[in-house]
Amino acid sequence: MxxxxxxxxxxxxxxxxxxxxxxxxxxxxxxxxxxxxxxxIAAAAPDSIPVTEVLSVGDGYVAQDPGGVVEVPNxxxxxxxxxxxxxxxxxxxxxxxxxxxxxxxRSDDGTITYPTAQDTTVAVQPLAGGVRVLTxxxxxxxxxxxxxxxxxxDGATLAENTDESISVFARTETEVPLPGEDARINAAxxxxxxxxxxxxxxxxKLTDKQIDQLAAIPEAETTTVTKTEKVAEIAAPWATxxxxxxxPTRYELNDGTLTQIIEPSAEAEYPIVADPSWWWxxxxxxxxxxxxxxxxxxxxxxxxxxAKADKxxxxxxxxxxxxxxxxxxxxxxxxxIKKYVKSRKNLTKDQIDAVGDLIGxxxxxxxxxxxxxSCVAIVLEVAR
Numbered sequence: 001m002x003x004x005x006x007x008x009x010x011x012x013x014x015x016x017x018x019x020x021x022x023x024x025x026x027x028x029x030x031x032x033x034x035x036x037x038x039x040x041i042a043a044a045a046p047d048s049i050p051v052t053e054v055l056s057v058g059d060g061y062v063a064q065d066p067g068g069v070v071e072v073p074n075x076x077x078x079x080x081x082x083x084x085x086x087x088x089x090x091x092x093x094x095x096x097x098x099x100x101x102x103x104x105x106r107s108d109d110g111t112i113t114y115p116t117a118q119d120t121t122v123a124v125q126p127l128a129g130g131v132r133v134l135t136x137x138x139x140x141x142x143x144x145x146x147x148x149x150x151x152x153x154d155g156a157t158l159a160e161n162t163d164e165s166i167s168v169f170a171r172t173e174t175e176v177p178l179p180g181e182d183a184r185i186n187a188a189x190x191x192x193x194x195x196x197x198x199x200x201x202x203x204x205k206l207t208d209k210q211i212d213q214l215a216a217i218p219e220a221e222t223t224t225v226t227k228t229e230k231v232a233e234i235a236a237p238w239a240t241x242x243x244x245x246x247x248p249t250r251y252e253l254n255d256g257t258l259t260q261i262i263e264p265s266a267e268a269e270y271p272i273v274a275d276p277s278w279w280w281x282x283x284x285x286x287x288x289x290x291x292x293x294x295x296x297x298x299x300x301x302x303x304x305x306x307a308k309a310d311k312x313x314x315x316x317x318x319x320x321x322x323x324x325x326x327x328x329x330x331x332x333x334x335x336x337i338k339k340y341v342k343s344r345k346n347l348t349k350d351q352i353d354a355v356g357d358l359i360g361x362x363x364x365x366x367x368x369x370x371x372x373x374s375c376v377a378i379v380l381e382v383a384r
Contacts, residue, residue: 033105033113033115034105034106034107034111034112034113035107035108035109037107037111037113037115037121037123037136038107038108038109038111038113038123040136041111041123041125041134041136042109050109050127051109051110051111051125051126051127052064052070052110052126052127053110054072054106054110054112054126056106059073059074059075059078060072060073060074060075060078060104061074061104061106061112061126063110063126063131069082069083070082070126070131071083072104072112072124072126072131073104074103074104075103075104076095076098076101076102076103076104076114076116076122077095077097077101079092079093079094079095079149079151080092080093080094080095080124080131080133081093082131090153091150091151091152091153092149092150092151093131093133093148093149093150093151094147094148094149094150094151095114095122095124095133095148096122096135096143096146096147096148097147098116098117098118098120098122098143099116099117099118100116100117100118101114101115101116101117101122102114102115102116110125110126111123111124111125112124112125118142118143119137119138119139119141119142120135120136120137120138120142120143121135121136121138122134122135123135123136133148137272140270144261144262144263144264145259145260145261145262146259146260147257147258147259148257148258148259148260149256149257150256150257150258151256152168152170152256153170155170155171156168156169156170157169157170158253158256158258160251160253163236164236164237164250164251165233165234165235165236166233166234166251166253166258167230167233167234168230168233168234169228169229169230170228170229171226171227171228172226172227172228172229173224173225173226174224174225175222175223175224175225176222176223176224176225177220177221177222178220178221178222178223181220181221181222182220184220185217185220185304188217188304189214189217189303189304192210192213192214193206193210193214193303206307206310210307211307211308211310211311212311214303214304214307214308215304215307215308215311217304234251234258237249237250237251237260239262239272240272241264241268241269241270241272242269242270242272243269245268245269247262247263247264247265247268247272248262248263248264248265249261249262249263250263288341288372288375291370291371291372291373291375292334292337292338292341292372292375305369305370305371306330306370308369309330309362309366309369309370312362312365312366312369313358313362316361316362318357318361319357319358319361319362321354321357322354322355322357322358322361323354323358325350325351325353325354326351326354326355326358333358336351336354336355337355337359337372337375337379340352340355340379341375341379355379356379359375359376359379360379
């Protein structure tokens, strides 16, 4: 686990009186029942985040995007699992234990639902960068406390904050140059390019001789720094009734189990919606964003890295074509990779394909040269 980028897990509780039409649909086939539940959720949810495409595989469902892979079980007694690209770190989140929970049904929009015998339906929605776990409470007799058991990676811990949010702490590892290594590389690059040549514009004007000289500079020797830091935060809980009035809600955290308790008053109007948001700062996406951020300040190390990458790209027609589609400048290439990782909706299809071609063709070699191995892992995982 490194530093932040995020998988979002939102757990939303919607108390709803089902209409006669909904009841009729629920009496029909399982797909219709799940679709009715998805519609109730869509009306209650405070946002309109689309559900990620869900594929049926083996004993459950799988959804995949740049933020990670989400596995949703058929059996409500099994945990929802998600994993970040390029790592073996898995987070497990159990579903609330409710009497008579049925096996999973998938709605038209990809929402996975688990009807129960307690006038409550549990639902899971894989989203771009995360997963949302919900409960639709169908009567005043339904439960108002829901337990979520959290299985974090080894060494991670949960800590309650005064504002009712909950932080997740874990040990992180970062490679840093040994003392004097940056100065050595800076001096070598300056001797080749001169004092005033450290700019992105200069990268497109390098001669083949300069590129060869820059590529020949030995890599920096590094050491690994380990520390404990906050890698995630579960936002403070909130709840509102159908009139928009706040409803008391709180967390209880005991031995890795987070319980959300909703306490509606006699005056509360249904449906009541409660929504704690879980922000998981995933290792790979976070590391990628951090790696790309290093290019915002152009120094000797960056110039040298791009020069070496140029040699790789110029050796392949496919890579040259992809590089040109991304703007034919390293400044725009890095910007497009950043957008690809954060949200592909900000790119055209040609640009998305070009990022895949550039990283797919250059792969680990480009990752090592530019120091963006985490970004390569994400792109390769999505393009797979």
